[in-house]
Amino acid sequence: NAGVTQTPKFQVLKTGQSMTLQCAQDMNHNSMYWYRQDPGMGLRLIYYSASEGTTDKGEVPNGYNVSRLNKREFSLRLESAAPSQTSVYFCASRDPRARRSHEQYFGPGTRLTVT
Amino acid sequence: GQSLEQPSEVTAVEGAIVQINCTYQTSGFYGLSWYQQHDGGAPTFLSYNGLDGLEETGRFSSFLSRSDSYGYLLLQELQMKDSASYFCAFETGANNLFFGTGTRLTVIP
Numbered sequence: 187n188a189g190v191t192q193t194p195k196f197q198v199l200k201t202g203q204s205m206t207l208q209c210a211q212d213m214n215h216n217s218m219y220w221y222r223q224d225p226g227m228g229l230r231l232i233y234y235s236a237s238e239g240t241t242d243k244g245e246v247p248n249g250y251n252v253s254r255l256n257k258r259e260f261s262l263r264l265e266s267a268a269p270s271q272t273s274v275y276f277c278a279s280r281d282p283r284a285r286r287s288h289e290q291y292f293g294p295g296t297r298l299t300v301t
Numbered sequence: 302g303q304s305l306e307q308p309s310e311v312t313a314v315e316g317a318i319v320q321i322n323c324t325y326q327t328s329g330f331y332g333l334s335w336y337q338q339h340d341g342g343a344p345t346f347l348s349y350n351g352l353d354g355l356e357e358t359g360r361f362s363s364f365l366s367r368s369d370s371y372g373y374l375l376l377q378e379l380q381m382k383d384s385a386s387y388f389c390a391f392e393t394g395a396n397n398l399f400f401g402t403g404t405r406l407t408v409i410p
Contacts, residue, residue: 231397
């Protein structure tokens with residue numbers, strides 16, 4: 187089991203460029219999440235997907251879009267990157283029906299810099 | 302609104318016990334989780350309290366008092382590898398997590 191994987195690990199963008207962050211999990215989890223973490227801060231929820239085919243806004247959705255491509259994959263897209271989106275992005279998943287249903291499993295993160 | 306408060310930094314001696322407090326404010330509360338994050342790493346789950354009381358997992362314990370909107374994480378027999386950031390997070394009605402800003406624990410010899 188690879189758990190939660192994210193690509194790329196690092197990315198530098200110029201203001202106005204677009205890109206998609208990829209996330210995949212092999213644990214057959216229904217729920218998936220995208221967070222951002224700014225220096226010295228906690229994680230803030232951008233978007234989440236409770237199950238395949240559904241997505242909902244989190245705390246800080248502006249400037250982002252998501253796609254739940256299938257049960258395994260949940261991508262995050264920045265249509266026109268801004269310096270304020272410089273952050274570390276984490277994808278996570280969980281299985282609400284499991285014995286440890288409250289545990290979220292995190293990927294290694296994508297470190298994004300927008301210049 | 303929603304908020305979480307926890308100390309920004311804590312320092313403790315190797316082998317000692319340390320308690321990290323967390324107070325929260327929210328209209329919908331379903332439980333309190335704790336996550337550990339080493340520098341440059343991903344958060345990893347430590348514990349969850351859905352009901353009042355103490356949950357113990359090895360050297361780590363977590364406590365919740367719903368009436369006081371308060372919880373804490375207790376780390377015993379501290380080791381150098383416990384130096385990390387610790388986040389409390391409450392679970393909302395949508396089964397999502399709202400994270401605090403974290404407590405940086407430094408364990409000194």
